[in-house]
Amino acid sequence: MKWEVVIGLEVHTQLTTKSKIFSPASTAFGAAPNTQTAVVDIALPGALPVMNKSVVDKAIQFGLAIGANVRRRSVFARKNYFYPDLPKGYQISQFELPVVEGGAITINVDGVEKTINLTRAHLEEDAGKSVHEGMVGMTGIDLNRAGTPLLEIVSEPEMRSAAEAVAYAKALYSLVTWIGICDGNMQEGSFRCDVNVSVRPEGQKEFGTRREIKNLNSFRFIEQAVKSEVRWQIETIEDGGTIQQATVLFDPDTGETRMMRSKEDAHDYRYFPDPDLPPLVISEEWIERVRSELPELPAAMKTRFESQYSIPAYDAGTLTASKALAAYFEATVAAGADAKLSANWIMGDVSATLNREEKDISECPVSAAALASLIKRVQDNTINNKTAKDVLRKMWETGDAADTIIERDGLKQETDTGAIEAIIDGVLAANAGMVEEFRAGKEKAFNALVGQCMKASKGKANPAVVNEILKQKLA
Amino acid sequence: MFEKSIKQLSAGLAAGEFSAVELATEFLQRAKALNGQLNAFITLNEDLTLAQARAADATRAAGHAGALTGVPLAHKDIFCQEGWRTTCGSKMLENFVSPYSAHVVENIARAGMVTLGRTNMDEFAMGSSNENSYFGAVKNPWDVNAVPGGSSGGSAAAVAARLAPVATATDTGGSIRQPAAFCGVTGIKPTYGVVSRFGMIAYASSLDQGGPIGKSAEDCALLLNVMAGFDERDATSVERATEDYTRDLAQPLSGLRIGLPKEYFAEGLDAEVARAIDAAIAEYKKLGATIVEISLPNTRMAIPSYYVIAPAxxxxxxxRFDGVRYGHRAAQYDGLTEMYEKTRAEGFGWEVKRRILTGTYVLSHGYYDAYYLQAQRVRQLLANDFAAGLAQCDVIAAPVAPTAAWNIGEKTDDPLAMYLADIYTLGVNLAGLPGLSHPIGFAGNGRPIGMQLIGNYFAEARLLNAAHQYQQVTDWHTRAPVL
Incomplete structure (x- = not known):
């Protein structure tokens, strides 16, 4: 039997606000336990939550960025359950009326575009953390994270493979970091995915029973977990078993998913509207203010790059993968470099070196202006492409300007035809054999002669000029 | 000294007749002498009180005294007060010393008032008799065999027994008005949102409201001036211009339309209470008021609606009282679940457990619509009733409770009978309206009877004006129990 995989994602993105969603305490990561806690975060008696408006700004930004409906009135509800890292005994979340409804994100798998619809995005607070390290016979509680604002983004079950799930997660990641509502630090838990997976016989309309894989914090884990879960579900059904609705955890060490709790163990969260918080009312003016502050979005920027810089769609797509990369490209062009050459250099040597050094474009030791001055030396024939690669490497290592390195190392390419002619004459005289071969019809010999000429010029001869004169001489 | 109004105490302080320290010391001595009998205070802390009094005297010496600087008061043990044990009447918080202060406490401290102590209350404000306190029942100063009402029974008893000139209190379903009535003092529950709930330990967040209890409407107005005000730390706090609640006290009542809701004077109302209200209404007529009969048809639904929403x-x-971070934790337990179970089983009293169970039930999957949502619909109907009623009159006059104070122990085995006694006070909380209670006489057994005045949203000054005018021509509010 052929099986179809059905996947939906719930992604918890931690919003980049200075203070918590319902308290004035700081959200900074890594402080000593329980030092970033206001009375609300420890849930002292009498403490009350107050909505942080900048959190709402971020939710509106997201809603606008995905073309969703931003609800003019949404409601905070209490999700009741007991756990030591949940100080109030309930989490403030949104249940029936979320702040963002609908919207869509485009993904691209192997060159095929697909639109994934979103169900909703709602605001909620994060819980604290249980601490086991250094505790003997007890568990510690750190409430620094309690009350950190989260936007939970829920997709429709529209992904049909692990690859699509990963592509969706990456596209979402790219978007939330692009618009700056999330810092994207997955190690610190800023972007966590719950993945709902089910399988059904191809052609069947009804969904199969789903299992939810909790808390995946890397794209690689999403891929591994979904593949493992799909394999397990198909095997189970084919062996005559049935799938029970459950929550599972992914173990990166074994590469397998294991049961956390079954549907029978599921909590009754007893949701009800939080009487401490009036409904969140968002005015038209508020939405318009956020819209006016919204940065240009990746899709729009890609289209603009294609027309404004006359670069291919592929280049425009690559360069708009992150806001920092796009900004680097635009700065390079603004500093006078040719657009297509800039694209080539950035997607080529610059990206390759960054990858090798595991650095982000924001950490690139060669500034956009410095790269532009290098590219300009290629454009005006001061150096050739091959020399430029060496110069870039030296710029990377020393931080020196391109012109300084070219001058100091005498890398200026030879364009004087007289001087080049003299070099060629020397090469032809010394390589009579090759000349013979070329004349006998071996085209390869021509390239070998060019190589010899370049070598003789210590790489400084302009290859185009060499080609031209050599052709004339051998004609 | 103990019979003086706030105004008189303030004048005495200003004239140097006595210092804040002397005043506090006198009240503390009386409180200490009588608390064994009445159990009105859970905590008295002479050191903290006198430190505040000395600070008040210093403020006055420096020429910065305000109207209430140095005037003592008692705080209901529900308002968090930095440095003070804040128990909320529960074993759960028996040893909890708050690291921060409620908005109300801060405002009062800023005004220079001196805290005499922390008054007894039903555990987590759940109760109508003050018998649900972990620290023991409060006795009614008029008759130590009678309950003082609840949940602010300690505050009402302290003011009635002249252990404090005024006291803070809270009202979720009648917890200011009913003990004020039972103890023969005056109290007002303001419009929901007028007094910040920040630092006031929550019972039912959409109903809880702080307010003053005093000997007179004037004293309540003066204390409310300090308690009220917008607070950005409470999202349900109403942002509006500050009011002087004493501004209309002197206004004559001619033309005041008093509405009498017929449903409040039907079966179940004790004849003595009904007669006392008739007499009070006659006084109001003499003051120039006119009477209109109104109808609040959904009144009887207030009890089921309240006893779903409040427990939910x-x-x-x-x-949050889970033994993890503060408060009581069971001494012996095996694992997390048992720690929760034992901690909460030991830390909460029966009435609190009953309401937690009820609330958990009505919010459960499959019952939510039938109970919680239905109760919210009824709540809206009750608000609509009041809106229609208040369109026909300026204030509504009503009983506070069906009877005067009952005996201690009389209803403790019958929670339903206790709930039914809240019939006249719950609607005001469900609608979010202001309600005042002032003394209008005594039952044959010598226990006080009060009457309720209900106004439209933010009509506190009007209610205080009416009660004050009544108190200019009657002396019920000046009567004090013999102790």
Whole structure:
């Protein structure tokens, strides 16, 4: 039997606000336990939550960025359950009326575009953390994270493979970091995915029973977990078993998913509207203010790059993968470099070196202006492409300007035809054999002669000029 | 000294007749002498009190005294007060010393008032008789065999027994008005949102409201001036211009239309209470008021609506008392679940447990619509009733409770009978309206009877004006129990 995989994602993105969603305490990561806690975060008696408006700004930004409906009135509800890292005994979340409804994100798998619809995005607070390290016979509680604002983004079950799930997660990641509502630090838990997976016989309309894989914090884990879960579900059904609705955890060490709790163990969260918080009312003016502050979005920027810089769609797509990369490209062009050459250099040597050094474009030791001055030396024939690669490497290592390195190392390419002619004459005289071969019809010999000429010029001869004169001489 | 109004105390302080320290010392001595009998205070802390009094005297010496600087008061043990044990009448918080202060406490401290102590109350404000306190029942100063009402029974008893000139209190379903009535003092529950709930330990968040209890409407107005005000730390606090609640006290009542809701004077109302209200209404007529009969047809639904909504909110609000971070924790337990179970089983009293269970039930999957949502619909109907009623009159006059104070122990085995006694006060909380209670006489057994005045939203000054005018021509509010 052929099986179809059905996947939906719930992604918890931690919003980049200075203070918590319902308290004035700081959200900074890594402080000593329980030092970033206001009375609300420890849930002292009498403490009350107050909505942080900048959190709402971020939710509106997201809603606008995905073309969703931003609800003019949404409601905070209490999700009741007991756990030591949940100080109030309930989490403030949104249940029936979320702040963002609908919207869509485009993904691209192997060159095929697909639109994934979103169900909703709602605001909620994060819980604290249980601490086991250094505790003997007890568990510690750190409430620094309690009350950190989260936007939970829920997709429709529209992904049909692990690859699509990963592509969706990456596209979402790219978007939330692009618009700056999330810092994207997955190690610190800023972007966590719950993945709902089910399988059904191809052609069947009804969904199969789903299992939810909790808390995946890397794209690689999403891929591994979904593949493992799909394999397990198909095997189970084919062996005559049935799938029970459950929550599972992914173990990166074994590469397998294991049961956390079954549907029978599921909590009754007893949701009800939080009487401490009036409904969140968002005015038209508020939405318009956020819209006016919204940065240009990746899709729009890609289209603009294609027309404004006359670069291919592929280049425009690559360069708009992150806001920092796009900004680097635009700065390079603004500093006078040719657009297509800039694209080539950035997607080529610059990206390759960054990858090798595991650095982000924001950490690139060669500034956009410095790269532009290098590219300009290629454009005006001061150096050739091959020399430029060496110069870039030296710029990377020393931080020196391109012109300084070219001058100091005498890398200026030879364009004087007289001087080049003299070099060629020397090469032809010394390589009579090759000349013979070329004349006998071996085209390869021509390239070998060019190589010899370049070598003789210590790489400084302009290859185009060499080609031209050599052709004339051998004609 | 103990019979003086706030105004008189303030004048005495200003004239140097006595210092804040002397005043506090006198009240403390009386409180200490009588608390064994009445159990009105859970905590008295002479050091903290006198430190505040000395600070008040210093403020006055420096020429910075305000109207209430140095005037003593008692705080209901529900308002968090930095440095003071804040128990909320529960074993759960028996040893909890608050690291921060409620908005109300801060405002009062800023005004220079001196805290005499922390008054007894029903555990987590759940009760109508003050018998649900972990620290023991409060006795009614008029008759130590009678309950003082609840949940602010300690505050009402302290003011009635002249252990404090005024006291803070809270009212979720009648907890200011009913003990004020039972103890023969005056109290007002303001419009929901007028007094910040920040630092006021939550029972039912959408109903809880702080307010003053005093000997007179004037004293209540003066204390309310300090308690009220917008607070950005409470999202349900109403942002509006500050009011002087004494501004209309002197206004004559000619033309005041008093509405009498017929449903409040039907079966179940004790004849003595009904007669006392008739007499009070006659006084109001003499003061120039006119009477209109109105109808609040959904009145009887207030009890089921309240006893769904309040426990629902309470069941969630009290989840934080889990033994993890502060408060009581069971001494012996095996694992997390048992720690929760034993901690909460030991830390909460029966009435609190009953309401947590009720609340948990009505919010459960499959019952939510039938109970919680239905109760919210009824709540809207009750608000509509009041809106229609208040369109026909300026204030509504009503009984506070069906009877005067009952005997201690009389209803403790019958929670339903206790709930039914809240019939006249619950609607005001469900609608979010202001309600005042002032003394209008005594039952044959010598226990006080009060009457309720209900006004439209933010009509506190009007209610205080009416009660004050009544108190200019009657002396019920000046009567004090013999102790």
């Amino acid at each position: 909110e309470a069941s969630s609000n009290l989840s």
